[in-house]
Amino acid sequence: MNMTPEPTSTRIPQKTFRDTGSYNPGHLPTHEQHERYKYFGKAHVESFNFMLNAGLMRAVEDLQPIYFNRSPNDDDDSNEHFPELKFWFENLTLAAPTMSPAECRIRGVNYASSMTADLCVQLVNYDDSDCSMDSNVFRMRRKLGSMPLMVMCDLCPLSKCSPSKLVQKGEDSCEFGGYFIINGAERLIRLLQVPRRNFPLGLQRSSFQKRGNTYSDLGVMFRSARYSGCQTTTTNVFHYLEGGMVTIRLAIRKQEFLVPAYIVMKCLLPGLTDEQIYNDLLSLCRLPEHVEMFRPYILLLTQMCSVSAAGTIEETNTSSSNFQINTQEECKFYLGSRFRLILQQTNAISSDTTDIGKLDRRNLLDEIYFITQ
Amino acid sequence: MKFILLLNRLLYLELADMLLDRYILTHTNDNKSKLHACYLSIHKLHSLKLGLCKPDSTDALSMQEILMPGHLLNSFMKEKLQESLASIPGKYNFIFD
Numbered sequence: 411m412n413m414t415p416e417p418t419s420t421r422i423p424q425k426t427f428r429d430t431g432s433y434n435p436g437h438l439p440t441h442e443q444h445e446r447y448k449y450f451g452k453a454h455v456e457s458f459n460f461m462l463n464a465g466l467m468r469a470v471e472d473l474q475p476i477y478f479n480r481s482p483n484d485d486d487d488s489n490e491h492f493p494e495l496k497f498w499f500e501n502l503t504l505a506a507p508t509m510s511p512a513e514c515r516i517r518g519v520n521y522a523s524s525m526t527a528d529l530c531v532q533l534v535n536y537d538d539s540d541c542s543m544d545s546n547v548f549r550m551r552r553k554l555g556s557m558p559l560m561v562m563c564d565l566c567p568l569s570k571c572s573p574s575k576l577v578q579k580g581e582d583s584c585e586f587g588g589y590f591i592i593n594g595a596e597r598l599i600r601l602l603q604v605p606r607r608n609f610p611l612g613l614q615r616s617s618f619q620k621r622g623n624t625y626s627d628l629g630v631m632f633r634s635a636r637y638s639g640c641q642t643t644t645t646n647v648f649h650y651l652e653g654g655m656v657t658i659r660l661a662i663r664k665q666e667f668l669v670p671a672y673i674v675m676k677c678l679l680p681g682l683t684d685e686q687i688y689n690d691l692l693s694l695c696r697l698p699e700h701v702e703m704f705r706p707y708i709l710l711l712t713q714m715c716s717v718s719a720a721g722t723i724e725e726t727n728t729s730s731s732n733f734q735i736n737t738q739e740e741c742k743f744y745l746g747s748r749f750r751l752i753l754q755q756t757n758a759i760s761s762d763t764t765d766i767g768k769l770d771r772r773n774l775l776d777e778i779y780f781i782t783q
Numbered sequence: 784m785k786f787i788l789l790l791n792r793l794l795y796l797e798l799a800d801m802l803l804d805r806y807i808l809t810h811t812n813d814n815k816s817k818l819h820a821c822y823l824s825i826h827k828l829h830s831l832k833l834g835l836c837k838p839d840s841t842d843a844l845s846m847q848e849i850l851m852p853g854h855l856l857n858s859f860m861k862e863k864l865q866e867s868l869a870s871i872p873g874k875y876n877f878i879f880d
Contacts, residue, residue, distance in 0.1 A: 457853030461860075465853065469861035474805070476868050497871050499864060554867070557860070560852070588852075599852035606846050608810045610824045612831045614838040628831045628838075630824045634810035641854035642861055644809045648824045650832055656825055660806045674807060675821050677799055678814040694826040700835070707829045745802055746795030753798050 438573040438583050451562060451588025453601065455569075458560040462504065469640040470502045470527070477534070500528040500549065504557060504565060511561050511568065511591055512580030518594030522556040523565060561596075562587020607635045607643060621659075621668065624652045654710025662752050669745070672712070676741040684712045 439447065448455075475498040507523045514521040528549045562569045562585065568576060573583040589598045605611055611631040618629045630648040635641060647659040648671060656671040676682055691708045695701045735744050808817045830836045839846050 453849075454852050457851030458856070459853070460851075461853040461857045465857040466860060469857055470864065473861065473865050473868060474801075476871060478871065497868055499868065502864075554864075599855060601852070602850040602855070603847045604850045605841060606848050609846075610820075610827045611841070611846060612827050612836060612839045613841070614831070626832075628828060630828045630831070632808060632820065632824055634808050634820075636809045637812045640857060640861055642809075642858040644806055646807060648821075648828050650828050656828060658807065658821075662806055671821060671825060674803070675818055677803060678818040678821070682818075690822055691825060694822060703833055703835075704826075704829055707832065711825070739796065742796045742799035744799075746798035749802050750795065750798055753801060 438577070441572065444573050444584070447584045448562070448586045451586040454588030454599070455560060455562050455586075458563045462564055465640055466502050466504075468638050469642070470499050472636065472638040472640050472642075473499060496530075496532040496534050498530050500530055502527040502554075504559075506565055506567070507559055510579055511566070514591045515594050515596075519591075520556065520558055520593065521561065521591035522558045525554045525557045526551055527554055528552070558590045558592060560587060561585070561589055561591065604643075605631060605633050605645075607633050609633075610648075613647075618647075618649060621649060622651075624655075626650045626652055654707060656711060662749070665752065667749075673735065673741045673744060676735075676738055677745060680738045682738065688712050 475496050478495045478497065502525065504523045504525050507521060509517070509519070509521070511521050529552045531548045531550070533546050559565055566587070568579065568581060568585065568587065571579065571581075576585050577583050589596045591597070609632070611633075613629045613631055614627050615629065616627050618627050619625050626649070628650040631645060632648070633643055633645045635643045645661065649657045649659060649668070651657065657668045658671050658674055659666055659668050661667075672687075675687060688708055691711070692701060692704065695704050735741050803814070803817070804812065808820045811817055811820070827836065831838060841847070
């Protein structure tokens with residue numbers, strides 16, 4: 411029997427997580443150490459904090475307001491002018507979470523906070539000159555469902571806790587957060603590698619050739635992050651076609667479209683001439699010997715584009731085969747008429763709502779939710 | 784009838800502006816900058832065609848960035864908010880019917 415007696419002073423008594431009285435403080439990380447632990451989750455936590463403090467606000471401001479008219483389709487009676495309803499969101503706020511992360515884990519629920527926003531409705535009457543007046547705006551505070559919260563984000567009460575306080579709340583003393591609690595399980599959004607933003611990326615891919623008959627394998631990808639700072643990105647690819655034409659690929663709600671670059675460029679500035687495009691593109695050549703190399707391609711681009719754009723019009727618009735697109739307005743009219751159906755969301759959405767008839771008018775606005783899992 | 788045509792024309796012009804603003808080179812809201820970004824991309828495309836520059840390697844770290852969880856979630860939330868906003872007219876339709 412040479413068992414050494416356990417030193418009674420360092421033994422931690424078995425306690426439940428709510429009982430904190432005699433936890434040995436020697437086992438806890440110091441404040442400095444805890445700050446260093448937090449670096450593990452810093453990329454996650456700080457990007458989430460960005461979303462809470464600025465990102466969501468910018469996203470809500472950047473949303474496209476929805477206009478709703480009683481007759482959204484171009485019916486026969488459309489010259490009778492109905493006032494339009496305009497809908498948009500304002501003041502999106504997230505409440506503090508009601509449960510602690512430890513409780514969420516034990517109960518097997520989401521660590522989330524409820525999200526509310528002002529749903530604003532305005533009657534827009536185009537016959538009225540001062541339709542932009544703020545007076546006839548109705549604001550309704552609406553719940554938008556719950557939003558998963560990241561552990562240790564600014565809204566999380568754990569973010570301001572010292573190690574001993576963390577233990578008191580049933581967390582690990584070295585907790586650094588950065589994950590979500592979904593149905594009681596800890597889940598992480600992995601960091602993803604994506605192409606660099608706001609930079610023309612030259613690519614050679616055989617898949618580009620499958621886009622169409624004359625498509626080459628060359629393309630320039632431009633992934634641009636939205637100017638409003640809400641971190642939404644769109645990707646455009648400039649395709650080179652054998653014969654000198656360039657098309658821009660864009661995606662609208664996961665559908666891809668190809669538009670001649672010529673038309674897009676013409677839309678951008680009023681009174682932009684072919685000659686100006688030619689000169690501007692030529693002026694990008696830094697070396698004088700390059701000018702002669704680039705010249706045929708640029709010439710081809712400005713010539714081919716106007717020809718092929720006219721060709722596209724002829725193919726698709728049978729009624730007006732001698733339709734010219736040269737000016738900015740004509741190009742815009744062309745683009746707008748091509749993309750009308752996909753861009754007018756009201757027409758696209760209203761057809762697939764089936765079980766709406768069951769709601770009554772009073773509960774209507776309470777039903778406007780969306781659910782995040 | 785002329786009025787309706789005019790109205791349609793205005794509508795189409797507005798839609799084109801929306802298309803340019805939301806789906807083409809959205810890093811800037813200035814049309815002139817957009818045009819210059821177009822020029823730059825087309826110049827690079829022609830350089831690729833002429834063999835003056837090599838295609839960029841997408842595996843190189845300099846051509847990549849990290850998509851942060853907060854940023855991913857933020858754009859997801861924006862999409863969802865836009866969808867819920869777009870679903871409102873459908874829910875209102877039956878009132879008028």
